[in-house]
Amino acid sequence: MSCAVTDGVAISCLCCAVHNCPLPLPSSHACFCIPHAHLEYVCIFPGCNAPTQLDMQTSEQEEEEEEEDEEDEENKVQVKVQDKQEQLQPKYKGLHFGRCRMHNKQFVVCPCSIVLAWATFYGSEGMFSVAPFLMSILPTCKAMPEVLFFDNNCTLGQYLIGRPEAKHFKETVLVVDVFHYKTKHADNNVYCSTHCNLASFPELYDLASETWTFNSSACKQTNTWICKYQGQLQEMSAIQFEFFLDEVIKARNEAIVEGLEH
Ligand SMILES: [Zn+2]
Ligand SMILES: [Zn+2]
Ligand SMILES: [Zn+2]
Numbered sequence: 425m426s427c428a429v430t431d432g433v434a435i436s437c438l439c440c441a442v443h444n445c446p447l448p449l450p451s452s453h454a455c456f457c458i459p460h461a462h463l464e465y466v467c468i469f470p471g472c473n474a475p476t477q478l479d480m481q482t483s484e485q486e487e488e489e490e491e492e493d494e495e496d497e498e499n500k501v502q503v504k505v506q507d508k509q510e511q512l513q514p515k516y517k518g519l520h521f522g523r524c525r526m527h528n529k530q531f532v533v534c535p536c537s538i539v540l541a542w543a544t545f546y547g548s549e550g551m552f553s554v555a556p557f558l559m560s561i562l563p564t565c566k567a568m569p570e571v572l573f574f575d576n577n578c579t580l581g582q583y584l585i586g587r588p589e590a591k592h593f594k595e596t597v598l599v600v601d602v603f604h605y606k607t608k609h610a611d612n613n614v615y616c617s618t619h620c621n622l623a624s625f626p627e628l629y630d631l632a633s634e635t636w637t638f639n640s641s642a643c644k645q646t647n648t649w650i651c652k653y654q655g656q657l658q659e660m661s662a663i664q665f666e667f668f669l670d671e672v673i674k675a676r677n678e679a680i681v682e683g684l685e686h
Contacts, residue, residue: 425627427535428569429601430558431643432528432549435654437665441524444547448662455523481522526662529669530557533646535639538680539673544666549576551583559592568596571628573640575604578616597625601640649676 440447440457447457456463467474467483474483527548532540541561545553554576562568574580577598584590600609600620609616622628628637653672657665 425571425637426569427571427573427638428532428540428562429535429573429638429640429643430530430532430554431575431647432530432545433647433650434528435650435657436525436528437657437660437662438523439526439546439662446544446546452659452661453523529650530554531643531646531650532558532561533643535642536680536684537639537642537645538677539646542669542673551576551580554580555583555589559589565592565595568593570595571597571599571638573599573601573638573643575600575608578609578613578620581619582615599625599628599640601644602636603641 438449438452439445440449440460441455442457442460442463445457445460447459449456450458450461454461454464465476467476467486468481469483469486472483472485474485476483477487480487527545529542530545530549530553531542534540541557543557543561545557547553554574558568558572577600581598584593598620599622600616602622605616605621609620611617618624622636629635630637650669650672653668657668660668
């Protein structure tokens with residue numbers, strides 16, 4: 425029986441501020457890649473395409489609105505002290521002020537801890553990123569593992585319903601790691617408890633040793649290992665970041681293979 429574990433890890437470097445744009449930045453101070461460089465001078469407020477003011481990321485219009493807000497604020501008789509903290513929060517929640525970071529790295533790991541594949545997700549760890557990634561590295565139904573662990577498998581399973589991609593996953597059981605399942609997945613989620621609960625798959629439990637057949641925490645262990653490099657990765661350019669990760673992952677894989685052979 426074959427098995428793989430996939431998970432996202434929050435290590436990242438700076439990237440273009442346009443959602444999901446994979447192109448590298450021309451310098452460590454840039455917010456945009458070269459094809460998107462013109463956006464540096466367009467207001468970042470959604471729906472506003474006005475030019476920005478000097479050394480700002482918003483246009484005159486947002487400036488005026490902000491002034492009005494401030495006047496309203498001054499007109500209030502008393503401002504409670506505990507509200508102060510709230511006022512310090514940025515006005516335009518969810519907008520990208522300054523430089524952007526890529527969302528996460530996604531790993532696919534064997535239960536023996538060898539990393540099969542890794543990819544950068546720029547925008548999010550959504551299913552529209554996860555499903556095509558898995559299909560690209562495991563390109564046929566046969567190449568897919570019989571068991572795939574993923575903390576978000578209930579979302580993936582439901583995402584696949586009625587989609588053409590579902591064919592690709594039809595031979596694969598999508599389960600959730602037993603510890604994660606107990607702590608994070610509600611018992612009252614019918615889809616999750618019938619499709620992703622390891623307890624519904626007795627063939628994945630070894631009665632003799634009273635353990636689960638597969639080491640589903642292999643990916644978590646890899647994530648913990650890679651996070652040790654976070655400090656170094658922080659300020660790298662995308663090219664250095666990808667190169668560094670490729671090299672350390674390959675070296676670790678080789679060391680694991682060597683360990684398994686002896
Ligand atoms: Zn870009
Ligand atoms: Zn604007
Ligand atoms: Zn679930």
